[in-house]
Amino acid sequence: MEWWQTAVFYQIYPRSFLDTDGDGVGDINGIRSKLDYLVELGVDALWISPIFPSPMRDFGYDVADYCGVDPTFGTLDDLDALVSEVHARGMKIILDWVPNHTSSDHPWFTEASASRGSTKRDWYVWRSPTESGSLPNNWIRAWSDQPAWTWDETTEQYYLHCFLPSQPDLNWANIEVRAAMHDTLRFWLDRGIDGFRMDVIHLVGKELEVDDDPEMAALSHVPLNDVAITHEYLREIRTVMNEYDDRVSVGEVYLFDPKAVATYYGKDDELHLSFNFASLVTPWRAEAWRDLVAESEEMQLTVTAWWPTWVLSNHDNARVASRLGGDPARVRAAMILLLSLRGTPFLYAGEELGLLDAEIPTERIVDPGGRDGCRAPIPWSNRPSWGWPTDPWLPFVDDVATVNAEAQMADPDSMLNFTKELLQMRRRHAAWRIGQLTKLQVVGHVLSFERATQDDRVGVAVNFGKSQARLPWQQTQIRESFGSISPEGELPPGGAAWVELT
Numbered sequence: 001m002e003w004w005q006t007a008v009f010y011q012i013y014p015r016s017f018l019d020t021d022g023d024g025v026g027d028i029n030g031i032r033s034k035l036d037y038l039v040e041l042g043v044d045a046l047w048i049s050p051i052f053p054s055p056m057r058d059f060g061y062d063v064a065d066y067c068g069v070d071p072t073f074g075t076l077d078d079l080d081a082l083v084s085e086v087h088a089r090g091m092k093i094i095l096d097w098v099p100n101h102t103s104s105d106h107p108w109f110t111e112a113s114a115s116r117g118s119t120k121r122d123w124y125v126w127r128s129p130t131e132s133g134s135l136p137n138n139w140i141r142a143w144s145d146q147p148a149w150t151w152d153e154t155t156e157q158y159y160l161h162c163f164l165p166s167q168p169d170l171n172w173a174n175i176e177v178r179a180a181m182h183d184t185l186r187f188w189l190d191r192g193i194d195g196f197r198m199d200v201i202h203l204v205g206k207e208l209e210v211d212d213d214p215e216m217a218a219l220s221h222v223p224l225n226d227v228a229i230t231h232e233y234l235r236e237i238r239t240v241m242n243e244y245d246d247r248v249s250v251g252e253v254y255l256f257d258p259k260a261v262a263t264y265y266g267k268d269d270e271l272h273l274s275f276n277f278a279s280l281v282t283p284w285r286a287e288a289w290r291d292l293v294a295e296s297e298e299m300q301l302t303v304t305a306w307w308p309t310w311v312l313s314n315h316d317n318a319r320v321a322s323r324l325g326g327d328p329a330r331v332r333a334a335m336i337l338l339l340s341l342r343g344t345p346f347l348y349a350g351e352e353l354g355l356l357d358a359e360i361p362t363e364r365i366v367d368p369g370g371r372d373g374c375r376a377p378i379p380w381s382n383r384p385s386w387g388w389p390t391d392p393w394l395p396f397v398d399d400v401a402t403v404n405a406e407a408q409m410a411d412p413d414s415m416l417n418f419t420k421e422l423l424q425m426r427r428r429h430a431a432w433r434i435g436q437l438t439k440l441q442v443v444g445h446v447l448s449f450e451r452a453t454q455d456d457r458v459g460v461a462v463n464f465g466k467s468q469a470r471l472p473w474q475q476t477q478i479r480e481s482f483g484s485i486s487p488e489g490e491l492p493p494g495g496a497a498w499v500e501l502t
Contacts, residue, residue, distance in 0.1 A: 003092065004195070004248040004272060005307055006433040007044035008339070008423060009346045013315045014051055014073055015059060015393060016377045017349060022389045026377070028074035032082050034380075035089055037405070041352060041416075042423030045092035047197050047250070049315060051079065052098075055105050057166045058368060060096075061199060062103035066184035083192045092194040094248065099181055100203040101167040108180075109168050116155050125160035125171050125208065126152075136160075138212040139221040143369040148221055162203055162222055164368060172204040172233055182240045195241070195248035201271070202253045202264065205230030223254050231263070234270035241272075248272045250309070258295060268305035273344060275309050280317050284324060286447040286464040293341060293440055293449065308343030313351055319374050322357040329484065329494030332418055333462045336483065336496045339422050340460045342437040342451065350378050353408060354415035358397045366394075379404035425482060425498060431456040441472070446491065448472045450501070457501045463491035477502050 018030030028051065038046070050060030051073045060070070069076050086093045102109055112120040127136035127149070135158065139148040142163050149158040150165040160169045170177050185196065205227045213224055234251075241247050251271040253261045264274045276296065282288050296308045312320040312334055324330040331354050338345045357373030365372055372394055379400045380387025386396055386404050397403060408414035426432045435451035435458070442448075445465025451458050463469045468490045471478075475489050483497030491497060 001434055002248075002272075003246060004045070004250075005344060007092065007344060008042070008426070009045045009047050009094075009250075009344065010038060010041075010043040011047045011049065011314060011346055011348045013049045013349060013375055016375050018378065018380060019388050019390070019392060023072070024388075024390050024392045025072055026392075027072070028069070028078040028082050032078075032085055035085055035091075039089050039091070041420055042427065043091070043347060045094065045194070046086060047094050047346070048096065050096045050098060055103055055166070057103070058164055061098055062101070062105075062164070062167050063098050064103040064105045064107075066097075066181075067187045080191060087192065094195040094197055094250065095188055095193055096199060097185065097188075097196040098199040099170070099172075100200050101161065101163060101169045104166045104168055113152055113154060113159070116157070122174050123171055123177050124168050125206070126155070126157045127160070127208070128157050137208070140213070140219065141165075142220040142222050144220075160206075160208075162200075162220070162225075169203070169206075172206075173229075178233065178236060182236070185237070185240050186243075189241075189244045189247060194246070195250065195272075197250045197252065198237075198271070199252050200254055201234070201251040202226060202230055202255060204233050223256055226255055226260055231266060231270060234264065235266065238266075238269050238271075251275065258299070262299050262303045262306055265303055265305040265307075270305075273307060273309050275311060275346075277311065277317075279310055279312060280314075284330065284464060286442045286445050286462070289337070289447050289462075289464075290440060290442045293437070296341075296343065297437055297440070308341070309346060310338050310341050310343050311346045311348075312338050313348040313374065314346070315348070315375055316369070316371055317374060319348070319355055319357050320351065321354050322373075326356055327494060328354065328415070329492065329496075331415065332483075333494060333496035335415075335419055335422060336460060336498060337462060339426055340432055340451065340458075340498060342435070350376075352416050352419040353378075353403050353405060355403060356397055356399070358395050360395060364395060381406040421482065422498070429456055429458055429500070431458045443472060444469055446470075446472065459499045459501050460496070461491060461499070462496040463493060466493045468492060471497070471499075473499060473501060 015026045017026040019026050020029040051069050052063045053065040053068045053070045054060045054062050069079050108120050108123050111118050112124045135147050135149050141148040148162050161167050203225050207227045249272050251274040253264045253274045258276050261274050264271050282292050300306045320334050321331045358376030360372040376394050377392040379396050408416035430453045431451040435453045438450050440449040446463050446469045448461040461471050471489050478499045480500040484495035485497045
């Protein structure tokens with residue numbers, strides 16, 4: 001198995017992790033100061049959301065320089081030190097790479113927009129109005145019902161931006177663009193970075209000369225873009241990654257159909273991993289989760305390179321605790337599922353604390369996509385400002401006095417200690433990491449399955465119902481258990497358990 005198949009990834013949104021210089025925004029040295037916490041937690045790899053120089057109109061996903069560090073987060077030396085210290089602790093680290101678009105402040109776009117004769121004009125996507133004077137097509141940008149095209153007065157053409165007007169799309173059909181972006185990968189790989197999470201990677205190939213998008217209630221073009229040329233570009237990227245040992249590419253392929261997402265693995269010559277976001281929207285029902293897991297398992301029969309990923313929260317979506325109504329039993333059950341299903345789990349910073357989304361007053365809202373609540377700062381201690389040197393850029397969650405990391409460390413029954421125990425058991429049992437998944441079933445409202453290697457057999461049961469339910473195994477089959485099992489071998493409403501089986 002490759003390291004990224006058995007690792008538990010931990011996503012850090014740097015602005016909200018921990019500030020050390022007193023400006024209210026998290027930084028690289030804040031991450032460095034918590035590496036021992038992450039080792040004790042038991043994660044294997046860190047994914048750091050963008051830290052590149054940026055005007056921060058989309059908080060780092062608008063890159064002005066792919067080969068630097070924004071002063072908000074520190075320096076290149078700080079990042080080099082972080083990489084060294086992560087590796088010294090036996091962990092890996094990947095960065096967030098944003099290949100579809102740059103900031104409009106990037107020197108490439110400044111030059112491209114200077115004149116139609118610019119040497120970098122074709123590095124971005126430009127189009128003249130149609131003969132009738134209308135927009136080039138009807139594409140809609142993300143987070144809005146507005147067109148994905150903006151008029152440039154200087155050169156009298158439209159440029160494409162699938163996101164904000166300040167995020168112009170690169171033209172990946174231009175071989176010079178691809179070569180330049182490949183070099184940005186090499187810059188970080190040469191510095192020891194273990195790989196990349198690749199932002200909306202399915203957007204890099206586009207078919208602009210085709211019919212308009214279907215009218216779908218002004219749906220953004222982002223989840224509709226799925227064209228063949230993208231796979232050629234991904235094979236080129238994989239060739240770059242293969243120049244280095246033991247590196248990983250994790251794609252954000254934001255398409256609605258998991259079967260379409262699976263094609264981005266190629267024949268083990270495109271992405272190493274791709275997020276399956278279906279788990280972010282699957283209803284909390286036993287049958288729905290059974291079908292989701294079954295679909296993932298069936299994918300391996302048709303996609304040779306398929307290796308599943310599992311995610312419950314991230315910087316773009318409501319936290320799982322909020323989606324489950326803050327029910328502690330359900331939140332723990334969700335964590336059990338995340339860490340026991342076959343595939344690579346991604347844990348979003350704060351999930352180990354059971355954080356809810358923060359309530360953000362109207363005057364404090366700053367994100368163009370309305371995602372501030374799930375990006376609230378991590379509360380570290382009971383001290384003033386909850387372990388931050390000053391009030392942070394966004395408000396803390398309401399129950400910060402009880403959910404902060406220091407308070408939870410002292411409570412043996414806390415979500416933090418629960419997560420630690422799960423991660424310890426995942427390391428102890430090979431079946432949780434590499435075992436085949438079998439006996440997937442729903443009986444009543446209980447979802448259960450087993451994971452097994454030749455020498456190790458374990459099981460999971462989750463009660464999605466509102467009443468007590470029996471486990472699918474006899475007590476005599478269970479060597480060890482963890483979770484909410486009664487002495488009679490029953491699960492309470494919302495309860496879940498891991499078991500070691502004879």
